[in-house]
Amino acid sequence: MGVFRFLCRTLLLLLASFILAVGIYANTQRFSVRWRGFVMQELEKHGVFIDFARLVINPTGGLVAEDVRLFNDGSRRAQIAAVSHLNLDVNLTRLINGEVRVESLVLSHANVSLPVDPDRPDLTVVSLEDLNAQAVLDGNQIDIRHARGLLSGLRLDIHGVLILPTKTKDDEDKATALERLKFIRQYRAQVQNVLDWLARFQSPEPPQITVEVSGDFNKPQDIQAEVSFQAEELRFENYVWSEIHAVAGYDSGMIDVRRLRLADRLGQIEATATWRMGADRARFRMTSSADIPALARTFFDVEALNEAVFYEPPDLSIEGYWFPGINKGKEAAERVFPAEITGKVECKRFGSRGAIFEGLTASIGVNPDGFYIRDAELRHKTGTVDIQLMRHREQGVRYDATLRMDPNVLVPFVIREKTRDLIRRFEFDEKSHIDVQVAGEGPSFVLQDGVNSGHGVLRNFRYNGVYLEEMEADLAFQGFFQNFRNVSIRHPKGPATAEDVFLNDEQKWVRLTKVHAASDTPDLLRCFAAKTAEHIEKYRLTVGTNVTVDGTIGIREPKYNDYQVTFHSESGEGHYTFLGDDHTILSPDGVVRVKERILSFDVKGSLFQRPFRAVGQTDLTPEVTAWNVDVEAGAYPYEVLATKVPVTNARARVSSQGQDVLFDVQGGAFGRPFRATGRTDARADVNDWSVNVDAGLFPYEVLSKTLDFTGVHAEVDKKGSHIAYDVKSTVLGGGMTLKGTLDESRTPNPYAGELRLDAMNFSQFAKTYSRNDDTSQGDLSGHFKFTGRMDDWPALKGGGSLIIVNGNLMSVPILGPLTPLIGAILPKPIAGYNIAKEADCTFEIADGFFRTRDLEALTTSFRVTSRGDVNFIRDEIDFDAEVRVRGLLGIPLMLVSELFAFHGTGTVADSKWTPKLLGSGAKTAPVGAPAAAPPATGEPPKKRGFFQRFTPRKQQTP
Secondary structure (H helix, E strand, O other), rough: OOHHHHHHHHHHHHHHHHHHOOOOOOOOHHHHHHHHHHHHHHHHHHHOOOEEEEEEEEOOOOOOEEEEEEEEEOOOOOOOEEEEEEEOOOHHHHOOOOOOEEEEEEEEEEEEEEOOOOOOOOEEEEHHHHHEEEEEEEEEEEEEEEEEEEEEEEEEEEEEEEOOOOOHHOOOOOOHHHHHHHHHHHHHHHHHHHHHHHHOOOOOOOOOOEEEEEEEEEEEEEEEEEEEEEEEEEEOOOOOEEEEEEEEEEEEEEEEEEEEEEOOHHHHHHHEEEEEEEOOOOEEEEEEOOOOHHHHHHHOHHHHHEEEEEEEOEEEEEEEEEEEOOOOOOHHOOOOOOEEEEEEEEEEEEOOOOEEEEEEEEEEEOOOOOEEEEEEEEOOOOOEEEEEEEOOOOOOEEEEEEEEEOOHHHHHHHOHHHEEEEEEEEEOOOOOOOEEEEEEEOOOOOOOEEEEEEEEEEEEEEEOEEEEEEEEEEEEEEEEEEEEEEEEEEEEOOEEEEEEEEEOOOOOOEEEEEEEEEHHHHHHHHHHHHHHHHHHHOOOOOOOOOOEEEEEEEEOOOHEEEEEEEEEOOOOOOEEOOOOOOEEEEEEEEEEEEOOOOOEEEEEEEEEEEEEEEEEEEOOOOOOOOEOOOOOOOOEEEEEEOOOEEEEEEEEEEEEEEEEEEEEEEEEEEOOOEEEEEEEEEEOOOEEEEEEEEEEEEEEEOEEEEEEEEEEEEEEEEOOOOEEEEEEEEEOEEEEEEEEEEEEOOOOOOOEEEEEEEEEEHHHHHHHHHEEEEOOOOOOEEEEEEEEEEEEEEEEEEEHHHEEEEEEEEHHHOHHHHHHHHHOOOOOOOOOOOEEEEEEEEEEEEEEEEEEEEEEEEEEEEEEEEEEEEEEEOOOEEEEEEEEOOOOOOOOOOOOHOOOEEEEEOOOEEEEEEEEEOOOOOOOOOOOOOOOOOOOOOOOOOOOOOOOOOOOOOOOOO
16 A cells, blocks of 8 residues: 555656646747747648747646737738737647647637738727637638627627638739738728727717628628627717617628617617628618707707707608718819718708797708709798709809798898898888799809899888888899899889889999889888988978989999989979978979089979979088079068068079078069078078168068168178167158167067167158148157067167157147147137147157157247157057247237146047146156056057068068
8 A cells, every 4th residue: 555655646746747847848938939830830721820929838728829910811911910818729638749739719808909001000900908709710710709808998799600711822812812901901991980980979888889790701802790789878079879779781892781770869860771892882861850950060060050959850861872982082172072862851940040940841962063952941930931952063053932031030141241231121020021032043152143033022011211012023133233123112102113223232323214203202212312312302292293213323422423303293292491491382393413422403383373493503522511502483482570571583592602601582572672692601500690681662560550661771690699680771751770689599589779760751750650630741850779578568678869840740649639729729820830840859668658758849839848658558648738839929828828738648649638727637647657547448459579570561472
């Protein structure tokens, strides 16, 4: 037993020593060098061409090759993979006997690098990490079982059976190797592109890729494979795919995407595709109810989509072909759209650039030469737009559109500001009707770059602020030119037509041809020429006046102005403002012409039932005030001192020189020559003017009597609210001057002045203001200084004096009725007892009373002294008078002359005198105190002021 036990221990020791020696030897460089060639030759028999840095024996069995490189063929020039370590399952018994036989290849937590370009393995590679796999070698066939790893963060699972390359003739080997190398390059480049794209995403769990492959490496184009891709919650920026599932097959160069399903928060995308590698196109089909806009915004730089907000996902259905290599090697400017697509799109409610649209439907088509949109309908609450659109890279853009919605909605999408300005001129509301059909073609989507034409009907809208019930016209536009022909307009006050309206929107001018209106003409003109409308509006033509406009109007630059406006109405009327007065012209007939900045006019008609004509011109330059007008009127009322003077056969000329407006009015007034000249300040904030009037006859009311003033010369100057006047005239056979001022800054207007009378014919005076003897002779002189307020007789204050020379006392107001009483007590006959050699007095006016205390009349026979008051508001008098006999006759009567005392009452024109005893009867109130007035029987008539208007006795203003 002891010997047996010893032999066993010795055998075990020898075995352990052998194993230890073998292990030590297997891990030495010598073992690796000796067996490296055997391993490489063995694998090369199976079509696997490798090289490695070191070979060791795996304690658990087999060999381990470290830093392994795999090559495309036996030349070992094109590296197709690099593996950190590779386990070789070999038969150790045969290995001890010097034979190497690899039965399988095993990877355990290995890292694999697959160069995209085998000739440049130092460049981009496809990396596999933590790869665990087993590949069983069976002759020239390799069975890949459960190859799992991480491919750029993706979980990869590969299995399948491949036939490894077999050695044939050298030429065939080279051709096969080159074909295989080409396949590897193409395949890995596409894989890397997909991986780069997927690397942009993040997900809680790595996506899963499963690959099942079979085929012959000698015929890579015939390899078959099926790939499945599965991922959840795949996120890129703010866009999330809740699920992605794709199944694709590869068979002999044909790629068949059997299913591609992408789901997001709104819907999903379903797609299929087929493509033969190397072919110039791939067929695909896709339907979508997913958030396509969000997807496009995320992965494509499409500005329009960035501005769109979709409240519901659009439905998209397309199919067609993709041309993968069509842009290869082309410059960016030469590249085309790499697909040919047809389909339909339907969008429900969405918003963009501040506009909310109810929906969009369209049939679409895209190819490398361009695209088309058919039967497109864009819906908005104001209406719809129907579009047929095509764009060809050689033929340009063609379109046909029908607009039935407010075009202002589309303004944010219009490229050119000038086009935006044109659209903004239109205003529509819920009552508006829009139907515009336009077709055109051009090199781009900018409509002005092409030729466009159509027809439009608009109802219940505003253009340039003018309300129109309807407008219909043929239209055309190209570049900066817009043309409207056969224009028909229905304005609330009548119709209008235009043969042609041509607009140059670059130089800003419009040419109107035979624009005819019988409505509110200025309102219509405001559509095309606002400044012209302002001039025509001044005439205030009756609605229905026939107006025609022809010529070119400069919208901004007056240098383009060359047009005329004619108007005519048989039964209507217009208005013409002249010298501040508004005149109604019957049957107006006029022409307004504008050439650059000069406006000339010729207006005719009937004014006050007499012919009227005004001809003139003005400079429209804003900083220049220069104009003139000549007026001819059969009758023209001209205001002088607040009095309308009916001038007949009037000729007037008004012109502007800087800020001054000069005028000269001539004609006849009251059957005598009349002329008024003067100036006024044209500035709106300055109220200065002056006028000189010469009139052969000027009737004017004075103290309730109308007097004929002849040879009148009046000068009136106004500066601000201050008016100064100086009037010279002949009245009642004598001279008269009136000077004074009037203040318009207060109400009622205060005034002050002085009136002088020089040798007025007493006979004429007596006939006017007295009912007594009309055979009076002599003359009347005097002066009166006064102040007062307009239309306020009690406010009149002042004083003066009066002198009568050689006048008949019977004709003197108030004293006239006293002379018969005096004659009755005088001895007869005493010739000339009533002829006053001189009569004079001083007087004061205040509080509605005329007061005198020193009225004295002296004749050859007696002297009359009087004092008293005249209430000129009520036309009542209260006077006392005494008579003293003169000469020899006075001596015998001296003792009784004191008894010749009288008291006067009544009115100025009808005074009544009664004798009284000295010291008895009525008493005269002291000077300065108002006389006692009899009880009022009613409101007295209101007296008229010095400057109050009057109505001439016979020659009324028409």
